Amino acid sequence: MSEHEVKKLEEIFEARIARDEKIEPKDWMPEKYRKTHIRQMSQHAHSEIVGMLPEGNWITRAPSLRRKAALLAKVQDEAGHGLYLYSACETLGVSRDELFEQLHSGKAKYSSIFNYPTVTWADMGAIGWLVDGAAIINQVPLCNTSFGPYARAMVRVCKEESFHQRQGYEIMLTLCKGSEEQKEMAQDALNRWWWPSLMMLGPTDAESVHTEQSMKWKLKRKSNDELRQQFIDQTVPQADILGLTIPDPDLKWNEETGHYDFGEIDWDEFWQVVKGHGPCNKERMKARVDAWENGAWVRDAAMAHAEKKQKNLKEAI
Amino acid sequence: MKKNWPLWEIFVRSKNGLEHRHFGSLHASDAEMALENARDVYTRRNEGVSIWVVESKNITASNPDDNGELFEPAQDKVYRHPTFYELPDDVKHM
Numbered sequence: 001m002s003e004h005e006v007k008k009l010e011e012i013f014e015a016r017i018a019r020d021e022k023i024e025p026k027d028w029m030p031e032k033y034r035k036t037h038i039r040q041m042s043q044h045a046h047s048e049i050v051g052m053l054p055e056g057n058w059i060t061r062a063p064s065l066r067r068k069a070a071l072l073a074k075v076q077d078e079a080g081h082g083l084y085l086y087s088a089c090e091t092l093g094v095s096r097d098e099l100f101e102q103l104h105s106g107k108a109k110y111s112s113i114f115n116y117p118t119v120t121w122a123d124m125g126a127i128g129w130l131v132d133g134a135a136i137i138n139q140v141p142l143c144n145t146s147f148g149p150y151a152r153a154m155v156r157v158c159k160e161e162s163f164h165q166r167q168g169y170e171i172m173l174t175l176c177k178g179s180e181e182q183k184e185m186a187q188d189a190l191n192r193w194w195w196p197s198l199m200m201l202g203p204t205d206a207e208s209v210h211t212e213q214s215m216k217w218k219l220k221r222k223s224n225d226e227l228r229q230q231f232i233d234q235t236v237p238q239a240d241i242l243g244l245t246i247p248d249p250d251l252k253w254n255e256e257t258g259h260y261d262f263g264e265i266d267w268d269e270f271w272q273v274v275k276g277h278g279p280c281n282k283e284r285m286k287a288r289v290d291a292w293e294n295g296a297w298v299r300d301a302a303m304a305h306a307e308k309k310q311k312n313l314k315e316a317i
Numbered sequence: 318m319k320k321n322w323p324l325w326e327i328f329v330r331s332k333n334g335l336e337h338r339h340f341g342s343l344h345a346s347d348a349e350m351a352l353e354n355a356r357d358v359y360t361r362r363n364e365g366v367s368i369w370v371v372e373s374k375n376i377t378a379s380n381p382d383d384n385g386e387l388f389e390p391a392q393d394k395v396y397r398h399p400t401f402y403e404l405p406d407d408v409k410h411m
Contacts, residue, residue, distance in 0.1 A: 027381050076361065083358050087342045090324070096344060097321055153341070160362070299346075303320050306347035 006030075017217060022148040025091035033217060036210070037147050038094050039108075040219060045085035046103045046110035050284050052078045054118040055127065063121060070167045071124060077164065081157045088149035104289050112270065113200045115278030122175055122182075122189035128168015130190075130197040130235065136161055137231050138201065141221035169238065176242045183243075190239065191247045198262075199270040201228040207267075232260050324373040325351040327358075329365035337369050348372075 001009075010030050016023070023029060052075050059075065062068035086096055102108035113131055118124070139161070142154040175186040202208060202224035214220035222230075232251075239246050250263030272278065322344040328337035340359045345351035351370040359365070379387060395401045404411065 024381070026378065073361075076357075080358050080361065083343060084341055087324075090342075095321070299322065300320075302346035302350065303322060306350075309347065 014216070017146045021146075022151065023146050024148045032213075034092050036213070036217070036219070037150065038089055038092050040214075041085055041089040041092075041150055042094075042099050042102065043109050043111075045082045045089060045099070046108055047114065048078045048082035048085060049103075050110045050114045050288065052082075053284055053287055054114055054116070054280075055124060057118050058121060058124050061121070062124075067124075067171070074128070074164050074167065077160050081153075081160070084153040084156060085150075088147075088153045091149045100292060104285065104292065106276065106285070109274065111200060112273040112278060113196050115273050115281045115284060116192070116196055117280050120185050120189060122172070122185040123193070125168050125171030125175060125186065126189035126193040128164050128166075129172055129238070130168075130193050131200065132161060132164040132168060133235060134197050134200045134231050136165060137227050142219070144218060144221070146218045172242055172244075176244065186242065187244050190244050194247050195265065195269075196273075198228055198231070198265055199267075199273075201231060203267070203270070204265075229259055232262055236260055322346050325355075325370045326373050326376060327351070327355040328369040328371070329355075329359055330367040331365055333366060337367065340364075342373060345370075 009028055013023075013028065013030060013033075023033075055071060055075050055078075059068060059071055062071050086099060089099060090096060099108070103110070118127070136158065139154055139158055143151055143158055145151045145154065172186050172189075175182040205211060205223045205225045208224055211220060211223055236246060236251070248263045250261065252261050254261045273281070276282075323346075324342055325345055325348075326342050327340045329340045330337045340355075343351065343354050343358055345354050348370055351372075352368055355368050355370055360368070391397075
């Protein structure tokens with residue numbers, strides 16, 4: 001195809017998206033659209049899968065059967081969400097194995113928040129409340145994104161995710177109504193998860209390289225800074241109800257803007273974690289790689305069994 | 318020698334009276350495992366009463382490049398729709 005022809009196809013393509021038409025896997029698309037979607041959807045899938053690890057840490061030590069059943073269901077949902085997203089990603093012609101390989105080799109990223117440790121039970125509350133809260137803010141606009149399989153997966157994910165945040169907030173509420181020590185535990189969890197949760201919404205607009213293109217393709221509807229402000233505005237009153245203090249001395253309601261002003265985010269810490277130097281990066285990747293490698297014989301055995309059954313069936317006929 | 322689990326397309330009937338609808342896909346070594354996995358991946362919240370699994374390679378799909386010749390001929394056949402026919406208002410039950 002000549003350069004001129006490609007340019008013309010691109011114009012038709014961009015016009016379709018501008019008209020809110022959906023793009024389906026077999027439709028013609030610019031190579032950059034395909035690559036960007038593989039990158040974003042796979043990062044999203046990886047985040048769901050790695051995101052199970054910090055919470056898996058507490059399943060066997062949940063304080064009651066009710067809490068254990070809920071946490072188990074939440075972690076199972078995350079596995080499901082990872083699978084929806086991997087399948088959506090595969091419609092663009094990349095294999096599941098390639099995607100895993102990219103994760104395990106460190107070529108693909110996942111959300112940096114999962115590189116922080118979960119040291120107390122209150123962390124299960126803070127993660128559900130803050131991390132899932134931030135994730136929902138990020139994800140809801142994606143239900144209308146231009147790539148059909150991604151949008152459909154996100155509709156399902158968003159529907160299932162609201163229980164995640166509520167169960168987390170309920171954990172925090174129970175701790176805050178408990179003993180002095182329990183309330184302290186909740187405050188400590190908020191202190192540790194607050195800033196990483198703000199970072200989760202991505203670098204500031206000035207630093208964000210993909211924003212303009214992503215807005216055009218409806219991979220993004222609001223900028224990182226707008227989403228962060230929305231998260232802060234809706235979370236501060238929730239902290240007030242818990243009777244907890246947001247660990248930011250500069251946090252203040254601004255009558256004029258109708259938003260909360262907040263303190264400087266430590267972006268050095270963010271980039272350190274992204275680059276692999278967070279508290280748990282190595283541990284998380286080791287857990288993933290071990291699970292994949294130790295499960296290899298099971299996958300091979302299942303495949304061999306399926307092939308043998310097929311063969312026996314054919315011979316019987 | 319390493320073989321990847323094939324891809325399966327999952328169709329779920331959400332309740333009796335409705336058709337099976339495409340829900341998504343997943344990998345499994347055989348049909349039985351595809352059914353079991355589909356139950357866990359796609360029906361954790363009473364989304365279905367029946368599941369079909371079809372190995373993806375068995376689906377033949379039309380090519381969007383052919384959409385013109387496949388679907389455009391229907392566009393100028395307005396006479397296939399009831400509103401094409403003009404009748405006086407006092408004709409009832411039609």
